[in-house]
Structures are given as C-alpha cells and as structure tokens.
Amino acid sequence: MEYIIKNGIVYDPLNGVNGEKMDICVKDGKIVESVSDNAKIIDASNCVVMPGGVDSHSHLAGAKVNVGRIFRPEDSVKDIYAKKGLRTGTGFSVPSTYKTGYQYSEMGYTMVVEAAMPPLIARHTHEEFIETPQIDKAAMPLFGNNWMVMEYLKEGDIKACAAYVAWLLKATRGFAIKIVNPGGTEAWGWGKNVHSLDDPVPYFDITPREIVRGLAEVNEMLGLPHSIHVHPNNLGHPGNWETTLETMKCVEGIEAKPRYGERETSYYNTHCQFHSYGGTSWKDFESKAIEIAEYVNKSKHVVIDVGQITLDETTTMTADGPMEYDLHMTNGLKWANCDVELETGSGVVPFIYSPKGPVYAVQWAIGLELFLHTNTDKVLLTTDHPNAGPFIRYPRVIAWLMSKKYRDEWLYNKVHKWAQQRSHVADSDKEYDLYEIAKITRANQAKVLGLSETKGHLGVGAEADIAIYAIDPEEKDGKKIEKAFRYAKYVLKGGDVVVKDGNIVKQIFGDTIYVDVQVGEDLMNEVLKDVEEKFRRYYSVNIDNYPVSDKYANSWRVIKIDATDIN
Amino acid sequence: MKELILTLQKDIIVPVEMDKVIPNVIENLSLEEIKNLELVQGRKRVKVGDLFDVELNEIEGEPRVVIKNSNNKLKYVGSKMTKGEVIVEGDVGMYVGAEMKGGKIIVNGNADSWAGQNMKGGELLIKGSARDYVGSAYRGDWRGMSGGKIIVEGNAGNEIGEFMRKGLIHIKGNVGIMAGIHQNGGIIIIDGDVDVRVGGEMKAGAIVVYGKVDEVLPSFKYEGIVENPVIKLSKKDEGTPIEGTFYKFIGDYVHNKPKGQLYISVENNPHLI
Numbered sequence: 016m017e018y019i020i021k022n023g024i025v026y027d028p029l030n031g032v033n034g035e036k037m038d039i040c041v042k043d044g045k046i047v048e049s050v051s052d053n054a055k056i057i058d059a060s061n062c063v064v065m066p067g068g069v070d071s072h073s074h075l076a077g078a079k080v081n082v083g084r085i086f087r088p089e090d091s092v093k094d095i096y097a098k099k100g101l102r103t104g105t106g107f108s109v110p111s112t113y114k115t116g117y118q119y120s121e122m123g124y125t126m127v128v129e130a131a132m133p134p135l136i137a138r139h140t141h142e143e144f145i146e147t148p149q150i151d152k153a154a155m156p157l158f159g160n161n162w163m164v165m166e167y168l169k170e171g172d173i174k175a176c177a178a179y180v181a182w183l184l185k186a187t188r189g190f191a192i193k194i195v196n197p198g199g200t201e202a203w204g205w206g207k208n209v210h211s212l213d214d215p216v217p218y219f220d221i222t223p224r225e226i227v228r229g230l231a232e233v234n235e236m237l238g239l240p241h242s243i244h245v246h247p248n249n250l251g252h253p254g255n256w257e258t259t260l261e262t263m264k265c266v267e268g269i270e271a272k273p274r275y276g277e278r279e280t281s282y283y284n285t286h287c288q289f290h291s292y293g294g295t296s297w298k299d300f301e302s303k304a305i306e307i308a309e310y311v312n313k314s315k316h317v318v319i320d321v322g323q324i325t326l327d328e329t330t331t332m333t334a335d336g337p338m339e340y341d342l343h344m345t346n347g348l349k350w351a352n353c354d355v356e357l358e359t360g361s362g363v364v365p366f367i368y369s370p371k372g373p374v375y376a377v378q379w380a381i382g383l384e385l386f387l388h389t390n391t392d393k394v395l396l397t398t399d400h401p402n403a404g405p406f407i408r409y410p411r412v413i414a415w416l417m418s419k420k421y422r423d424e425w426l427y428n429k430v431h432k433w434a435q436q437r438s439h440v441a442d443s444d445k446e447y448d449l450y451e452i453a454k455i456t457r458a459n460q461a462k463v464l465g466l467s468e469t470k471g472h473l474g475v476g477a478e479a480d481i482a483i484y485a486i487d488p489e490e491k492d493g494k495k496i497e498k499a500f501r502y503a504k505y506v507l508k509g510g511d512v513v514v515k516d517g518n519i520v521k522q523i524f525g526d527t528i529y530v531d532v533q534v535g536e537d538l539m540n541e542v543l544k545d546v547e548e549k550f551r552r553y554y555s556v557n558i559d560n561y562p563v564s565d566k567y568a569n570s571w572r573v574i575k576i577d578a579t580d581i582n
Numbered sequence: 583m584k585e586l587i588l589t590l591q592k593d594i595i596v597p598v599e600m601d602k603v604i605p606n607v608i609e610n611l612s613l614e615e616i617k618n619l620e621l622v623q624g625r626k627r628v629k630v631g632d633l634f635d636v637e638l639n640e641i642e643g644e645p646r647v648v649i650k651n652s653n654n655k656l657k658y659v660g661s662k663m664t665k666g667e668v669i670v671e672g673d674v675g676m677y678v679g680a681e682m683k684g685g686k687i688i689v690n691g692n693a694d695s696w697a698g699q700n701m702k703g704g705e706l707l708i709k710g711s712a713r714d715y716v717g718s719a720y721r722g723d724w725r726g727m728s729g730g731k732i733i734v735e736g737n738a739g740n741e742i743g744e745f746m747r748k749g750l751i752h753i754k755g756n757v758g759i760m761a762g763i764h765q766n767g768g769i770i771i772i773d774g775d776v777d778v779r780v781g782g783e784m785k786a787g788a789i790v791v792y793g794k795v796d797e798v799l800p801s802f803k804y805e806g807i808v809e810n811p812v813i814k815l816s817k818k819d820e821g822t823p824i825e826g827t828f829y830k831f832i833g834d835y836v837h838n839k840p841k842g843q844l845y846i847s848v849e850n851n852p853h854l855i
Binding site: 086087088089090092348349 | 719720721722723724
C-alpha cells in the first residue's frame with residue numbers, strides 16, 4: 016500500500032525539519048523518497064505532520080498495573096470506552112489493555128515503554144502486551160534491588176554483573192536496565208528504607224551509589240540501546256533535590272557507548288518532578304526545579320523525563336515499596352504492597368491531586384518549571400502514567416507549554432497560590448513551539464531509547480509511524496491545542512491508517528521489542544552456575560520455568576548485540 | 583405535570599436498567615418518545631414500549647413515574663433522579679435510587695442490594711425489606727452516601743451505610759453483619775437487632791440500635807449510660823434528639839482519634855456491660 020501525505024506542515028527534529036510544507040511518501044510500511052501515481056492521497060493541508068509519538072516511561076501493563084485495576088473499581092466506572100467495532104474497556108487512571116492501546120493511538124502515539132517490569136512476573140507484562148493494540152511495546156526489567164546484581168557489584172565483579180544483566184534481559188525479553196529506589200525496596204523487606212546515596216542496604220551492605228554507578232558501567236559495557244533508567248532514592252520527599260543531584264553526579268564520567276542506536280546520554284532520570292523538591296517538610300516545601308534544570312543543561316550525560324502532575328484523581332504505582340507506604344500513611348487511602356522474592360517489590364495507592372491543595376499546586380508548578388528551564392533537547396514529556404496523571408492528559412500538558420495564557424489561567428484561577436509563591440513558574444514567558452513539542456514527545460525519546468534509526472523521525476527509511484494533527488502552528492487557545500493533540504486527524508502505524516478524525520479505523524498489533532546481548536560463553540557459563548544456585552536455594556520457581564517463551568508476543572522484534580568481547 | 587404509568591407486561595429473566603425512565607427526563611417527553619426510549623437489557627437494547635404498557639397523564643404538581651407489576655429484575659430504578667416521585671408497585675431490583683440527588687422513591691415491596699448507593703439527596707422509602715449494602719458506596723470507593731434519607735420498613739442485609747458520610751438511614755427491622763462499616767458521618771438508626779461487628783472501622787457519624795446486640799467490637803470504648811441523648815455530629819450541628827436509654831460507645835479505635843458514636847439500647851442488652 017502506498018500513501019502520499021500532501022501539503023502538511025512537517026516537524027521532524029531529528030532531521031532538522033522545522034515547520035516546512037512538504038509531502039511525505041509511504042510505501043510498504045516505510046517512509047520512501049517517492050511513490051507511484053497509484054498512491055492514496057492523504058490531504059494534510061492546514062495540518063501539522065509529526066513522527067508517531069514515543070513514550071519512554073509509562074506504567075501500562077503488568078502485575079502492579081493490574082492490581083491498580085482490580086482494587087479500584089471506582090476508577091473503572093469513571094471512564095467507559097465503548098465504540099462500535101472495537102473492544103470495550105474501562106478505567107480512567109488505570110485503563111484496561113485495549114483502551115490503553117486505542118487511546119494512545121488516538122493521540123498519535125505509536126510506541127510505548129512499560130517502565131517497570133518485575134523479572135519474575137515478566138510473563139504478566141508480556142501477556143498484557145499481547146492484548147494491547149495499536150502500539151509497539153517494550154518493557155524495562157527492574158535491577159536496582161536485585162540480589163545477584165547487589166552481590167556482584169559488592170564484589171566489584173562488573174563483568175559477571177554484565178553477563179547476569181544480559182541473561183536476565185533475554186530471559187524476561189526486557190529492553191533496558193530500570194533502577195527504582197536503588198537498595199530501598201530491598202531494605203523495605205526489612206521494614207526499612209535507604210535515605211541517601213551512601214546509606215547502606217541491610218544485609219547486602221552496598222550503597223545506592225555503588226548500585227547506580229555499577230549498573231551504569233554495566234550498561235555501557237554491554238552497549239545497550241537505552242541508558243540506565245533511574246528513579247533515584249527519596250522520591251516525593253521534601254529536600255530530595257540534593258539526592259537527585261548527587262545521583263546524577265555519581266555517574267559523571269561514564270560515557271555513553273551504545274552498540275546500537277545513537278544515544279549520547281548515560282543517565283536517564285525519570286519523573287524528575289518528583290525529585291526536585293526543596294524544603295525540610297511539607298510546610299516549607301518549595302521548588303528546586305531550576306537548580307536541577309541548570310545541572311541537566313550543563314551535563315552531557317543526563318536526560319530527564321518530567322512526570323508532570325496533571326491535577327487529577329489517579330492511581331500511584333511503583334516498585335518503590337516504602338514510598339507507597341509513606342503515601343498511604345499520608346492520605347489514608349487503600350494500599351497494596353508486594354514483595355517479589357529476590358528482585359524487587361511494589362506498592363499501589365490511589366491519590367487525589369486536588370488543584371486546591373497547596374503541595375499539589377507546587378508539584379504541578381515544579382513539573383512545568385522543569386519543562387520551561389531545561390534545554391528542550393534534554394527533557395521528555397511524561398506524566399509517569401498513571402502516577403502523576405493519566406497519559407490521556409498529555410495534550411493538556413502540551414497546551415500548558417504552548418500557551419502562556421492557558422498556563423496562567425490555571426496558575427491564577429485554578430490552582431492554589433503556593434504555585435506562584437514557591438516556584439518560579441509565573442516568571443517564565445517561554446512558550447513551546449511545535450518543533451520543541453515534537454522533540455519532547457517523539458524525537459528525544461526515540462533517540463534516548465536508541466531507536467532513532469527507524470522511530471521518532473520522518474526521514475527516508477524510517478518506519479511509517481506518522482501523526483497528523485489539525486492545528487494551526489500559531490494556535491494559542493489552550494482548549495483547541497488540547498483537542499487537536501487528544502484526537503489526531505490521522506495516525507499511520509507501520510504504513511497503515513489506524514486513526515482517522517480521532518477514531519480508530521483499523522486495529523493492529525504492534526511488535527514487542529527486546530534486547531538480546533551475547534557475551535562471552537565462558538563468562539556466561541560461570542554466571543549461570545551462580546544463577547542456578549540462587550534458583551535452587553531461594554526462588555519459588557525452577558530456573559527452566561523462568562524465561563519468557565516465544566509465544567508471549569504477537570510479534571517480537573529483537574535488537575541483537577554482540578558483546579562477546581566481554582569474557 | 584406528567585404522570586407516567588408503566589405496567590410490566592410479563593415476567594422477565596434478564597434484568598433491565600431503568601435509569602432513563604426518571605421524572606426529570608420524562609417531563610420533557612411525549613408518549614411516543616417515552617415508548618421509544620432504549621433501555622439496556624443484558625447485552626441488548628429494548629424499547630420501553632416493548633416491555634411495558636405505557637400510559638401518560640397530566641397531573642397537578644411534580645412529575646411522577648409509577649411502575650406497576652414490578653419485580654426484582656428492574657435495576658437502577660430512580661437512579662440519578664433529581665426531582666419528582668417514583669412509585670414502585672411490587673419488588674425492585676438492585677441499585678434503586680443509586681446516586682439520586684432529589685425527589686422521592688416509594689417501593690411498595692422489597693428491594694434488592696445496593697439500594698440508595700452513593701445517594702446524594704432526596705428520600706428513598708422501602709416498605710418491605712432491603713438486601714445488602716443499603717446506602718453504601720460504589721464498590722471500592724471510600725466516598726459513600728453524602729445526603730438524603732433512606733427508610734426501610736422491613737429488614738436489611740449486611741454492610742448497610744458502608745462509607746456513609748452524611749444523611750440518615752433508618753431500618754425498622756433487623757440488619758445483618760457490619761452495619762455502618764467504615765462509616766464517616768451521618769446517622770444510622772436500627773429499630774431491630776443487629777448481627778456482629780456493628781460500626782467496624784467507623785471514623786465518625788452515629789449508629790443507634792434499639793434491638794439486641796450480641797457483642798460490641800473490643801476496639802470501641804465504653805462511655806457510660808445516656809438518656810434521651812442529642813446526637814451531635816459536629817460542633818455546628820444542632821443535634822438530632824433520640825429517645826431512650828443507651829450505652830454509649832466511641833470508636834472504632836483501630837483509627838487514631840475516632841469520633842464514631844454507637845448508642846445501644848440498655849433495655850434489650852442487659853448482658854453487654
């Protein structure tokens with residue numbers, strides 16, 4: 016099938032195309048130089064054309080997401096998705112799988128990464144991926160509290176740790192190294208937490224600093240497409256900005272050496288909004304977003320995603336078990352907690368970010384400040400779905416960024432005055448243009464994930480994942496911006512038109528992407544002996560039943576990396 | 583104003599959702615439009631005229647819906663209504679008066695579970711008995727009934743007034759286990775007996791029991807005997823006087839500083855203290 020997208024205003028940051036009127040040709044699922052006269056014409060006049068959206072951090076599938084669904088029927092009833100010819104779905108903040116896929120697609124997104132996959136329960140994540148339509152998917156297994164990782168790093172055996180990481184990524188069909196509250200979730204198994212970068216983990220006697228730095232070295236030794244993806248210690252605690260900066264600094268000097276992709280950073284700080292808090296308690300709570308943004312701007316190795324608060328009633332879920340317990344004690348709402356054997360843990364708590372709450376207003380402002388002050392090549396748009404807000408609010412975040420007027424309408428009329436008093440969001444006149452929006456929603460993400468060869472751009476050879484929005488580039492009306500980005504005019508996925516005028520017109524199932532790194536055989540055999548020993552002694556499952564088998568995807572896409580020089 | 587009389591033509595097996603046939607909707611519709619209203623029945627949709635004999639009259643006063651020959655397969659009767667009156671002749675299914683904001687529902691029969699779920703205002707009178715979760719929150723929610731009045735002349739089932747925040751529930755018969763569980767405001771009055779764990783995890787509000795109580799949870803604190811007390815739920819509250827002599831308890835002390843009040847008849851419970 017051939018298409019030609021005519022007369023659209025194209026924004027393609029990876030190829031430096033900034034608002035040029037040009038035609039895009041599509042043939043056999045790829046973007047090509049030209050097409051025949053038989054190509055179907057898609058009229059994009061007065062529309063904006065961008066690469067398909069890429070979300071590098073979203074909790075869309077797996078065990079804890081499902082806990083959220085199960086224990087919040089009152090969230091399910093709030094939003095019911097029933098359109099003719101499509102699978103029905105429910106849930107506002109934790110939507111069911113089909114609804115998730117459809118709604119991402121309606122917004123022009125074509126690739127989403129699940130942010131936290133407990134290795135032992137990887138199957139559950141992949142099972143939900145199979146039932147999540149419209150988008151390509153990948154999942155990041157959790158490493159930051161893994162016994163094997165902590166033991167190898169304690170011994171200083173980086174190579175063995177690298178081999179173990181390679182084995183686990185392949186066994187769980189994972190995509191990158193995710194680190195959540197390094198050491199803290201393991202400490203939670205003892206009813207404790209770690210509170211700084213040098214606070215040792217009980218029993219293992221290793222510090223978060225050693226875990227983060229060690230895994231960063233492992234990541235670059237293996238040359239993974241994505242960098243380490245870090246949720247640092249002390250999430251959501253006043254005064255945590257110092258921990259955040261220290262963690263960013265602790266991997267200074269580790270250079271990005273991807274064996275696949277074009278990534279330049281070696282450290283990804285996720286939902287940075289939750290990590291940019293000043294003050295010593297909620298009473299003197301204030302924003303330190305500018306300090307964080309300044310460091311990020313001058314540091315070559317760091318990139319951040321924001322985790323923008325959207326001021327909704329939502330469901331928080333993370334592998335940061337102790338943090339969820341703190342949250343439950345703060346808001347008194349129901350709480351689910353889970354320990355995942357030798358690997359990680361998790362917690363789930365509903366949360367209401369009321370615009371009238373002083374602290375929530377500041378959190379909202381901190382997120383916006385990060386967007387407004389960070390170099391737009393180094394910041395990504397997320398809401399840490401659903402932790403800071405559901406992903407269907409991305410269009411609203413875009414509207415806040417593109418229109419100072421709309422932002423001020425919220426700042427002065429809707430949110431608590433602390434947002435003005437304890438942050439500098441009111442002082443910034445910056446308004447994002449569509450080129451910058453394209454960066455923070457697709458180009459930066461594709462690049463930092465190491466997928467920019469075929470994703471996140473519209474150059475010849477790229478996958479034909481294309482979003483077309485009916486919006487005037489000069490539009491400043493917040494509501495109109497929101498509507499345009501919420502319901503794309505057209506979305507193409509792999510060369511098929513899947514959305515037209517905001518409605519799903521074709522149901523397809525994307526690929527599941529994972530990384531298969533080959534390290535030296537002798538080294539792997541040595542490490543496997545340790546792994547087998549751990550399974551025999553501690554795991555509740557047999558090692559042969561652990562790996563995710565071939566049938567757990569509609570279609571796999573493997574990124575093969577040769578790292579046999581590690582031996 | 584209009585009076586709509588619906589007579590169910592025959593017994594049905596698959597339940598029907600009646601939430602579209604409420605006074606504030608029918609007052610603007612003609613007979614034809616009402617007959618063509620689509621109702622959800624299982625996974626299908628049916629027209630009002632296919633299930634019911636429909637009669638529309640002009641009357642004085644507020645709009646009214648009368649459902650004759652009703653049975654417990656009619657769900658969501660009077661759900662979300664804001665004014666007028668719904669009169670049910672016969673039994674009624676689940677969710678009668680769910681989320682209602684105003685007006686009055688009279689059920690001349692028994693009600694199934696979830697009567698007055700998340701009710702916000704108005705009055706729900708059930709002349710027979712009701713099953714579980716009278717005046718409760720939606721499943722999973724911690725924000726329950728926030729106003730209005732529910733009166734059940736017969737018995738009620740388990741977990742009535744779950745997560746209730748405001749309003750009044752008056753059960754004239756007996757109730758099952760965990761009456762007023764997680765209650766956070768409002769008053770529940772029970773004329774008959776209650777089964778175990780009354781007021782479990784309550785934080786605020788009051789429960790009055792005139793009948794027999796086998797035991798009170800150990801996490802409730804005994805305050806003494808009170809005569810003809812006036813229940814005050816907040817400092818500004820003028821108070822609701824009740825008659826009789828009661829043991830007063832405060833709880834549930836599984837929470838910090840709970841304000842839940844439990845009044846239990848002395849006369850019928852000499853064994854308690």
